[in-house]
Amino acid sequence: MKKAILGIGLLFLAITAVAFTTRNQEKVPQTVKNAFAKKFPTAKKVDWGKESNDEWEAEFKMDNREYSANFLQNGTWMETEHEIEKSEVPNTVISSLKSNFPGYDIESAEMTETTDGKFYEFEIEKGNSEMEVVIDNNGKVVKKYSEEDEEVDED
Helix, strand or coil, X not given: CHHHHHHHHHHHHHHHHHHHHHHHHHHCCHHHHHHHHHHCCCXXXXXXXEEEXXXXXXXXXXXXXXXXXXXXXCCCEEXXXXXXXXXXXXXXXXXXXXXHCCCCEEEEEEEEEECCEEEEEXXXXXXXXXXXXXXXXXXXXXXXXXXXXXXXXXX
């Protein structure tokens, strides 16, 4: 009897999880789906989630990479980001990173595209110190975050 109750409980949880996922997929506004399909026609394995009350995020695969892209409820594209290799980072950005954060090693790198342009986001480390840094396409440090501090903006 206990096994039957446990089995029914697990079946209920599985059905609920599938229904929730399917329901979430169906709630994505058609304008958002259309804008996504137009911008990323070769995207595969798209998974939608809510980024905020008025913003949707799609996680997907394209060109053998994992991407995420954000769209407003009305279909306006906001940003796209994906991980990149260190070798793909422009020299001006690498030079800026090295001169502004000497001795730090790059742990990971992402490229973000927005309506304001391209940005490179890095997780860097030096000893016990870890930071996240955002540098624009021209080499200007736009933001930096550390474990000890709140967000620090550079102007």
